[in-house]
Amino acid sequence: MNLPPAVSRVAAAVVRRAPDGLVRAVAPSLRPWAPGDVPVNPPVPGAPVRLYVGPANYAGQGTAWARAAELLPGVGAVAMTAEPPAGFSFPTDVRVPQAVYTGSHRWQSAQRRYVGRFSHVLVEACRPLFGTLDATAHEPNGVWREITDLRASGVVVGNVAHGSDVRDPARHLEATAWSPFRDTAWETGRLLAISAPEHNRRLDELEASGVPTFVSTPDLLRDRPAATWLPLVVDPDRWATDAPPLARPVPVVVHAPTNGPVKGTAAIEPVLERLAARGTIDYRRVTGVPAARMRDVYRDADVVLDQFALGSYGVATCEAMAAGRVVVAHVTDQVRTAVAERAGRELPVLEATPDTLEDVLTHVLDERATVAERAWAEGPAFVRALHDGRASAEALAGFCGVAAAADA
Incomplete structure (x- = not known):
């Protein structure tokens, strides 16, 4: 049955906020996860600087940066990954199944309370930390409201760009003759031509208000010239x-x-x-x-x-x-x-x-x-x-408000 859009939105909101057990019993397809799939968060670090990193962890870098930050004095960190079913399962502190991340209002609300206990947050790839909790029809990507709310509560927020989130196709075409954006049939390229300018506009506004941007690779400094390069980390x-x-x-x-x-x-x-x-x-x-x-x-x-x-x-x-x-x-x-x-x-x-x-x-x-x-x-x-983590710790020191020299 096709409901009017307004009615569908109200119904979806009611279902999202209903107890998981009740919905699973009545309509299990609307809760495609088991109670055991909802992860348990680790304790909030007891360090003076408590850093939370998520939710992308592409190639394990969110976790690697969290460990690098802990090389700095007085910093404890937790990394979270919102992982799709076919993910590569890189190491992380908290692994959240995609279905829980996008569909569990209970997890999303608890996660917002949990992250609110950290002093610093690094948001990866312009993706929301709390799934669809703050998404609206007008603003489907709730990350921008999340950042506003976290800052209002006293949390220091920064953004980390991984590449496809901010890489502007037009600018990249100027950088190299081998740019993948030369293939006009590449569907991902067409989507990035829409999303990257919007992400960059938002990051411009946040930078102007004091929210720093980090980039994972130096080519992205062409797109984010005011950003700080946060080197990739491997062991x-x-x-x-x-x-x-x-x-x-x-x-x-x-x-x-x-x-x-x-x-x-x-x-x-x-x-x-x-x-x-x-x-x-x-x-x-x-x-x-x-x-x-x-x-x-x-x-x-x-x-x-x-x-x-x-x-x-x-x-x-x-x-x-x-x-x-x-x-x-x-x-x-x-x-x-x-x-x-x-x-x-x-x-x-x-x-x-x-x-x-x-x-x-x-x-x-x-x-x-x-x-x-x-x-x-x-x-x-x-x-x-x-790339062993020390240069990354140095890049994060100012954001964390601690001494730049990392403990090797």
């Missing part, structure tokens, strides 16, 4: 290996396209397949592998190919560098300059575009001893200098 020891790269006659070349258009997979695979057919390389395309198993994938690789469309680098590059692998990707001059200024050293990623990839890989094979030695020495050192 160098977890990815370390005793086996240097390029020791085999036929090197293993790995590409793990978690998002093909963003990684530029379609543009580089013809090159890789051609080289593999000649027996020059052993090409392995890795998909659907849980995050916990990627360490073995990179340890068994000689060369890791990461991003060839965005012009930046992400967690996969950091993990491969920490393992001492030869990393090849397209990274713009703007990103490389930002890295050099921040780290005091060059990004040890061999530059290639889809047009030059075959030549670069041929160079790797021709000069394998020199290339392998540099990757083995420079990759892990670079990750320890910029």
